[in-house]
Amino acid sequence: MIADQLDVPLETLRSQMLIEPAWEVKKTSEGKNVFWYGFKGHLAVGTKSQYILQSIMSSDSLNDGKAAIPLLKGLQKLPLSVRYGIMDAGYGSVPIYQQIYRMEAHSILAYNKRNEGETLGFDPRFAPTCVREYLYRYDSYDPKYKTLTFARPKECKDCPLALDSLCQKIYKTWIETDIRRHTAPARGTKKWEELYDQRTVVERVIAYLKEFFQLNHVRYRTGKKAKFHFDLVTLVYNAPKLAADRIGKELKKTPT
Numbered sequence: 001m002i003a004d005q006l007d008v009p010l011e012t013l014r015s016q017m018l019i020e021p022a023w024e025v026k027k028t029s030e031g032k033n034v035f036w037y038g039f040k041g042h043l044a045v046g047t048k049s050q051y052i053l054q055s056i057m058s059s060d061s062l063n064d065g066k067a068a069i070p071l072l073k074g075l076q077k078l079p080l081s082v083r084y085g086i087m088d089a090g091y092g093s094v095p096i097y098q099q100i101y102r103m104e105a106h107s108i109l110a111y112n113k114r115n116e117g118e119t120l121g122f123d124p125r126f127a128p129t130c131v132r133e134y135l136y137r138y139d140s141y142d143p144k145y146k147t148l149t150f151a152r153p154k155e156c157k158d159c160p161l162a163l164d165s166l167c168q169k170i171y172k173t174w175i176e177t178d179i180r181r182h183t184a185p186a187r188g189t190k191k192w193e194e195l196y197d198q199r200t201v202v203e204r205v206i207a208y209l210k211e212f213f214q215l216n217h218v219r220y221r222t223g224k225k226a227k228f229h230f231d232l233v234t235l236v237y238n239a240p241k242l243a244a245d246r247i248g249k250e251l252k253k254t255p256t
Helices: 010-015 065-076 094-102 190-197 200-212 223-253
Strands: 022-027 033-045 052-059 084-087 106-109 137-142 147-151 170-174
Touching: 010 065, 033 065, 033 200, 033 223, 052 065, 052 223, 065 094, 084 094, 084 190, 094 106, 106 190, 200 223
Parallel strands: 084 106
Antiparallel strands: 022 033, 033 052, 137 147, 147 170
16 A cells, blocks of 8 residues: 555665566557556656666566655655645545655645545635635745745625625635645645646656667566666666766856
């Protein structure tokens, strides 16, 4: 269970990771099953730097969600500050949100509804609405109290309920009431969408590793050899990138 990983040390999680090759099956968009046998790589990538910050190689049968918490725990060991955990809906389980929250970061994850019904007083993206169902506008986030602040809808300016307690001028939501639904910036805002779009950086790095480092053609019968190959590739990817970035930084300091 993914929830069991929350209180397990990183070293234990990594030592328990299955690395021997195994069969995996997924459905295509046409509903057909596709089978393959091998390994799977899991990466945590800096969206701006495009460095591989954490990597895990596992058996191909491992669900992607079960690698998320070990990757996040690995980030905590690094001397850097993680502001956002950006992932798609496949990682939308409660324990992953909890791990990101424990890191004092914000979850930018596509919401997995899990057959939930509509929430009274909120729109589909969990922004509050007034009694006439006009949408409150996201205003700000208070990190001290972990609250999202929403301002009264413009349509309520001349509403007769504006002086009534039913129509609040300011609406505040505590993130801790439901860390899956409420995050900063709020869901549905332009800032949230811009951050979520950055998840494609991981896909670009993976495509780069497959094309130029042949990670999609790894041919080993044992997990240890495959893991050594995988770890070496991530190292070789980061090393010249770091060197190039440092050279570029020095060149900018040099007067022309």
